[in-house]
Amino acid sequence: MSLEAIKYDAQSQRLTILDQLKLPHESVYVEVKNAQDGHDVIKRMVVRGAPAIAIVGALAVALDVVETAKAEPDAEKVKQYATERLKYIVTSRPTAVNLSRAATDLLSVLAASSAQSGAGVANELLEFAVKMLADDVADNKSIGSNGAEWISKQTDGPVAAVTVCNTGSLATAGYGTALGIVRSLHSHNLLKHVYALETRPYNQGARLTAYELVHDKLPATLVTDSMAASLMARFPDVKVAVVGADRVAANGDTANKIGTYQLAVLAKFHGVKFIVAAPTTSIDFEMRSGAEIVIEERPAEELTSVQGVAVAAPGIGVWNPAFDVTPANLIDAIVTEKGVVENKNGFDLTFLK
Ligand SMILES: CSC[C@H]1O[C@H](OP(=O)(O)O)[C@H](O)[C@@H]1O
Numbered sequence: 111m112s113l114e115a116i117k118y119d120a121q122s123q124r125l126t127i128l129d130q131l132k133l134p135h136e137s138v139y140v141e142v143k144n145a146q147d148g149h150d151v152i153k154r155m156v157v158r159g160a161p162a163i164a165i166v167g168a169l170a171v172a173l174d175v176v177e178t179a180k181a182e183p184d185a186e187k188v189k190q191y192a193t194e195r196l197k198y199i200v201t202s203r204p205t206a207v208n209l210s211r212a213a214t215d216l217l218s219v220l221a222a223s224s225a226q227s228g229a230g231v232a233n234e235l236l237e238f239a240v241k242m243l244a245d246d247v248a249d250n251k252s253i254g255s256n257g258a259e260w261i262s263k264q265t266d267g268p269v270a271a272v273t274v275c276n277t278g279s280l281a282t283a284g285y286g287t288a289l290g291i292v293r294s295l296h297s298h299n300l301l302k303h304v305y306a307l308e309t310r311p312y313n314q315g316a317r318l319t320a321y322e323l324v325h326d327k328l329p330a331t332l333v334t335d336s337m338a339a340s341l342m343a344r345f346p347d348v349k350v351a352v353v354g355a356d357r358v359a360a361n362g363d364t365a366n367k368i369g370t371y372q373l374a375v376l377a378k379f380h381g382v383k384f385i386v387a388a389p390t391t392s393i394d395f396e397m398r399s400g401a402e403i404v405i406e407e408r409p410a411e412e413l414t415s416v417q418g419v420a421v422a423a424p425g426i427g428v429w430n431p432a433f434d435v436t437p438a439n440l441i442d443a444i445v446t447e448k449g450v451v452e453n454k455n456g457f458d459l460t461f462l463k
Pocket residue numbers: 158159160161275276277278281282286287288314353354355356366367368432
């Protein structure tokens with residue numbers, strides 16, 4: 111049974127999410143009833159991961175509108191309410207494109223709706239949001255197999271891989287993107303070992319990826335972010351670095367968890383293949399390059415303390431960007447559910463539209 115970050119019960123129309131702030135010590139699900147709840151759990155990173163926050167955001171708004179439509183029969187008034195809630199939910203976190211793309215798609219559902227009642231409009235939104243949840247798992251398994259196949263053609267036999275942040279079942283609806291590739295390598299006996307960077311300051315690697323790897327009984331080792339260079343220097347079996355994405359610009363520049371850029375520089379220096387894994391919903395075809403990507407800055411406390419315990423000198427200044435941008439020239443391949451795009455003097459992502 112794989113880990114489920116998001117649970118939606120169609121019978122009761124109840125959405126619950128695994129509280130990732132409590133992992134790995136406690137496995138607690140919390141209910142998300144409306145857009146306000148959705149905004150809160152995304153902003154506080156109770157749920158996180160580009161695909162996961164898009165799905166939770168979409169479901170939260172849809173359920174909010176379903177509830178509102180119980181007291182509002184007028185379709186146009188419900189459409190206006192839904193539009194306002196969608197504009198609100200996208201303000202929760204700015205860097206990942208998935209949530210804003212989902213909101214745009216739901217606005218298109220509203221514009222195309224010919225429903226004559228508020229409930230009819232609401233149900234169309236809910237149907238779209240529920241399909242996102244189901245589609246994501248299938249997309250991730252395609253990413254996993256596409257990535258494992260590409261890696262197997264680049265290397266001679268099983269490899270060791272390094273990854274950063276969490277890109278598994280806890281960042282998606284299930285299976286994962288970059289961690290999906292790791293799972294696929296393992297299922298095809300192509301994984302010697304996986305090294306997970308702890309990913310300071312939120313520790314997605316230590317708290318979440320390690321939790322998934324232990325749960326799945328994969329051969330894995332946790333290392334600090336500062337060990338990445340020595341890891342590549344000391345362990346020649348490390349042939350690939352597989353990372354996720356929050357937003358891939360049209361030229362292939364990729365925003366991902368802070369620390370990804372330096373991993374890419376190290377990979378280039380050490381001749382390690384650097385692979386970005388992402389569903390096509392993470393590609394922003396309207397954004398020409400990574401220079402335009404807004405990088406979220408998180409509260410200083412997330413860096414100066416660990417689970418409430420201060421680890422830094424009081425009064426010290428803090429810079430806490432949640433993401434960085436890896437330039438396309440450091441990326442060997444971008445793996446999606448539709449296929450793998452290799453860097454051939456740059457990326458042509460147009461076939462992924
Ligand atoms: C499946 S990719 C998830 C992506 O999101 C993570 O960021 P955060 O934990 O802050 O939501 C990280 O950048 C991952 O690569």
